[in-house]
Amino acid sequence: MSTHIGGRTLARSQALQLLFQAEANSRAVLSVLDGDYVLWDAEPLDDYARRLALGADEMRPDLDAIISVRSTGWSLGRLNAVDRNLLRLALYEMLCVDDVDLAVTINECVELAKAYGTDESSRFVNGVLGRVSDDIEAGVDVIAAAREAARERSGAEGDAESPDPDGSADDEAE
Structure with a gap:
């Protein structure tokens, strides 16, 4: 980044970097922290960054369910x-950091989306x-609403894959 950042803004940036590295390497954040990780700034890892990254990683299935429900028209992948x-990262902070x-x-x-994402990232x-x-x-x-939506979605997908009750499946639908 071209501008200096500090405090919780720096911590959020570092947490984003840790989450990104964990996902890119198919590892848990704790595993990334236990090994070699890279921060794009020269600052030591902030405690708040550690808290955010570990918390978001721990809640990842629920956070991903929320993202899937709320990012209409876009699958997580x-x-x-x-x-x-x-x-x-943001959802974890919104749901779990009261202060x-x-x-x-x-x-x-x-602001981090503007700095690290695409031209459309900040609006999205x-x-x-x-x-x-x-x-x-x-x-x-x-969280409960996203879990319920995920259950409904997987139930609907299961219904779509099961044969018709009369045994006549539509070959063109497959």
Whole structure:
């Protein structure tokens, strides 16, 4: 990055880098931290960065379910790795860090999306996080809602794969 960052902004940047490296190497964040990892800045790893990265990694299945529900029209696999990991990081902070306002988390992550993502990343990240923030503020248990949506989706996929009750499957649908 061309500008100097510090404090929690630096920590979020470092956490994003750890999540990215873990995903790229098919490893858990703890495994990345126990080995050789690279931070793009020359700063030592911030404790808050460690907390965010480990927490987001631990909650990854639930965070991914939320992302899948809220990124309408985009499967998790279609998202670029920066956006996907930035959303995981932000959602973890929004759901599990009580001393940071939702708007602050969203703003910080939108700025990181501008710095590390594509031209469209900041708008996309802002939209997804804004929808989740609205749900949180309305009292929705976003984790439970995402789990339920995932169960419904896998049930619908299972129904689509099972043969017709009368035994006549439509060959063209397969």
